[in-house]
Amino acid sequence: MTDSLTVRDNRTGAEYDIPITDGTIRAADLGQIKTADDQPGLATYDPGFVNTASCRSSVTYIDGEKGVLEYRGYPIEQLAEKSTFLEVSYLLIYGELPTKEQYDQWVHEITYHTYVHENVKSFMQGFRYDAHPMGMLMASVGALSTFYPEASDIQDPANRHIQTVRMIAKMPTLGAWAFRHAQGKPYIYPDNDLSYTENFLSMLFKMSEHRYDADPRLAKALDVLFILHADHEQNCSTNAVRSVGSSQVDPYSAVAAGIGALFGPLHGGANEAVLRMLRRIGTKENIPSFIKGVKDGNERLMGFGHRVYKNYDPRAKIIKKACDDVFEVTGVNPLLEIAQELEKIALEDEYFVKRKLYPNVDFYSGLIYEAFQFPPEMFTVLFAIGRTPGWLAQWGELIQDKDQKIARPKQIYTGDRTLTFTPAEERWG
Ligand SMILES: CC(C)(COP(=O)(O)OP(=O)(O)OC[C@H]1O[C@@H](n2cnc3c(N)ncnc32)[C@H](O)[C@@H]1OP(=O)(O)O)[C@@H](O)C(=O)NCCC(=O)NCCS
Numbered sequence: 001m002t003d004s005l006t007v008r009d010n011r012t013g014a015e016y017d018i019p020i021t022d023g024t025i026r027a028a029d030l031g032q033i034k035t036a037d038d039q040p041g042l043a044t045y046d047p048g049f050v051n052t053a054s055c056r057s058s059v060t061y062i063d064g065e066k067g068v069l070e071y072r073g074y075p076i077e078q079l080a081e082k083s084t085f086l087e088v089s090y091l092l093i094y095g096e097l098p099t100k101e102q103y104d105q106w107v108h109e110i111t112y113h114t115y116v117h118e119n120v121k122s123f124m125q126g127f128r129y130d131a132h133p134m135g136m137l138m139a140s141v142g143a144l145s146t147f148y149p150e151a152s153d154i155q156d157p158a159n160r161h162i163q164t165v166r167m168i169a170k171m172p173t174l175g176a177w178a179f180r181h182a183q184g185k186p187y188i189y190p191d192n193d194l195s196y197t198e199n200f201l202s203m204l205f206k207m208s209e210h211r212y213d214a215d216p217r218l219a220k221a222l223d224v225l226f227i228l229h230a231d232h233e234q235n236c237s238t239n240a241v242r243s244v245g246s247s248q249v250d251p252y253s254a255v256a257a258g259i260g261a262l263f264g265p266l267h268g269g270a271n272e273a274v275l276r277m278l279r280r281i282g283t284k285e286n287i288p289s290f291i292k293g294v295k296d297g298n299e300r301l302m303g304f305g306h307r308v309y310k311n312y313d314p315r316a317k318i319i320k321k322a323c324d325d326v327f328e329v330t331g332v333n334p335l336l337e338i339a340q341e342l343e344k345i346a347l348e349d350e351y352f353v354k355r356k357l358y359p360n361v362d363f364y365s366g367l368i369y370e371a372f373q374f375p376p377e378m379f380t381v382l383f384a385i386g387r388t389p390g391w392l393a394q395w396g397e398l399i400q401d402k403d404q405k406i407a408r409p410k411q412i413y414t415g416d417r418t419l420t421f422t423p424a425e426e427r428w429g
Contacts, residue, residue, distance in 0.1 A: 241395055
């Protein structure tokens with residue numbers, strides 16, 4: 001067996017041998033396939049990158065058929081159960097688990113970089129009272145590049161490290177302030193005596209009390225949710241970070257682009273749609289007619305199905321457990337009963353079984369976030385905080401990858417050619 005692909009160009013009768021490496025051919029190798037020397041070489045057309053690898057990566061492994069998700073080789077189930085978000089962040093970014101010293105140092109650094117320059121605060125206060133928190137987060141992360149102009153020195157590992165620490169540390173501060181802004185409440189400064197998620201909950205919900213004591217079960221559940229969202233290989237927002245990062249811009253600008261991608265309803269907005277759907281169903285009695293509507297093709301069962309996972313979404317199982325923990329503290333969300341019944345029916349129904357449709361991460365995450373009393377606009381902000389280490393790990397990998405070039409896809413031009421321009425005064429005259 002030879003690891004190559006023989007291609008015969010029926011336009012010319014010429015044959016080409018194209019090497020296969022890691023189950024891929026290099027698109028550039030197709031460039032030699034031409035009808036004549038002065039003609040462009042053959043290219044592939046792949047909107048949405050559905051069958052094109054854009055990079056080599058050792059950060060995250062997904063096997064959609066088997067329902068496997070691993071960060072740096074470790075199964076997500078083990079990390080969610082036994083690790084912490086900051087340890088997972090270190091693992092994603094540095095490729096291996098930290099020693100005790102490395103971990104302590106990492107947590108210390110992140111804890112002591114949670115403050116932002118006071119001007120960031122005034123900048124955020126300038127937003128309209130009803131500004132979407134995701135728009136505020138995107139803008140303020142982008143603005144951080146002006147506070148740390150040295151961040152543009154992306155080839156220096158020490159510089160990359162400090163900007164990485166800053167971004168993971170400041171994201172909850174910016175996210176919480178965006179939340180407080182919409183409520184007209186004062187921004188709360190970070191408390192360096194608290195853990196990452198306790199501090200975040202404090203900045204979100206503290207009022208006049210001396211210290212906000214988050215329920216440890218809620219702090220832990222949020223930590224698990226962040227772990228589950230920390231990376232998902234080459235998804236839309238990660239691709240945005242890599243694409244913008246490939247111009248060698250600073251990481252704040254690249255991550256701001258990722259936040260923009262995540263803002264879109266096709267990416268980060270599905271859990272909000274699940275909640276809307278559950279509310280619309282309203283009672284268990286209405287489920288059969290709703291399912292019939294789905295099967296008749298009138299609508300989708302939101303939170304079911306996934307482009308990659310065709311067996312089950314491993315994150316959904318873990319989130320279901322986190323749901324129980326959170327509801328123990330907050331009381332059960334009445335929509336949970338409808339969600340569980342819906343899941344039970346759908347998992348037994350021929351329509352969903354045949355199409356391999358299972359609950360995805362969004363089926364339950366919206367219910368949890370609602371139990372925390374987050375408004376739906378905040379759901380994607382939480383996703384962004386969790387995804388930040390993944391974006392930074394992928395960005396760091398990109399910067400050090402000698403194979404990478406500035407992202408510059410080809411196009412198939414479909415417009416006019418060689419028109420002759422007539423000045424406006426003659427055309428309108
Ligand atoms: C996630 C999603 C976009 C993946 O889509 P995809 O891989 O392109 O799958 P397709 O749209 O090709 O669907 C394949 C079949 O399953 C059906 N299907 C997919 N998801 C469905 C859902 N949630 N409810 C009902 N039917 C669904 C499609 O109608 C199609 O049926 P057909 O073969 O009879 O035409 C899709 O499952 C979906 O819209 N889910 C709901 C939204 C959601 O939860 N998104 C969050 C993802 S993390």
